[in-house]
Amino acid sequence: MSPRPADGAPVICPLCERPIPPAQRDAHHLVPKSRGGRHTEFLHRVCHRQIHALLTETELARQYATVDALLAHPQIRAFVDWVRTKPDDFFVATRKSTRLRRR
Numbered sequence: 001m002s003p004r005p006a007d008g009a010p011v012i013c014p015l016c017e018r019p020i021p022p023a024q025r026d027a028h029h030l031v032p033k034s035r036g037g038r039h040t041e042f043l044h045r046v047c048h049r050q051i052h053a054l055l056t057e058t059e060l061a062r063q064y065a066t067v068d069a070l071l072a073h074p075q076i077r078a079f080v081d082w083v084r085t086k087p088d089d090f091f092v093a094t095r096k097s098t099r100l101r102r103r
Contacts, residue, residue, distance in 0.1 A: 035061035
């Protein structure tokens with residue numbers, strides 16, 4: 001689990017680098033639990049949902065098991081660049097990509 005700041009400092013999303021309000025904080029397994037993952041990172045709920053809307057658990061485990069790898073994905077990068085301009089408590093409903101809905 002990601003360490004929580006002991007000094008009361010805000011938790012920062014490693015994807016969009018914005019402070020995460022407690023109500024918008026999700027723990028993301030970098031390698032999905034179903035694939036043996038244990039380590040988590042706190043992300044904004046909207047960032048977390050976008051990851052799962054675009055990538056399968058197999059893709060996450062094999063290719064996108066780090067924050068840097070996630071940021072290298074073109075659609076994740078575009079989303080992060082867009083969401084960085086939003087307020088810290090911003091949330092919008094997320095739909096699975098057409099590619100994942102067809103599976």
